[in-house]
Amino acid sequence: MRQxxxxxxxxxxxxxxxxxxxxxxxxxxxxxxxxxxxPMVTGIRKRVNDWREGTMPAAR
Known part of the structure; x- marks a missing residue:
């Protein structure tokens, strides 16, 4: 199993x-x-895009 x-x-x-x-x-x-x-993996790209769009899941 891998997570x-x-x-x-x-x-x-x-x-x-x-x-x-x-x-x-x-x-x-x-x-x-x-x-x-x-170059970056999809998961990291999503986190970066979330930040740029102001939709980060974690509070600052």
Whole structure:
């Protein structure tokens, strides 16, 4: 049995630089207009679109 879930974080840069870790190979900030061209799985794309449309399921 397999259960899939996705986690998205909404963040704002306050200081420093994004850096890779043991769990990542690339970390970058993107402007909202740049997001459509990024490769991502359907579940994450839905979360991003929910945010852009103001229909996020979770409270801020």
């Amino acid at each position: 899939e879930f996705s986690v998205c974080f909404l963040a704002r840069a306050t200081a420093g630089r994004p850096t890779v870790s043991e769990e990542s190979t690339d970390v970058r900030w993107f402007r909202p207009a740049e997001v459509d061209s990024l």
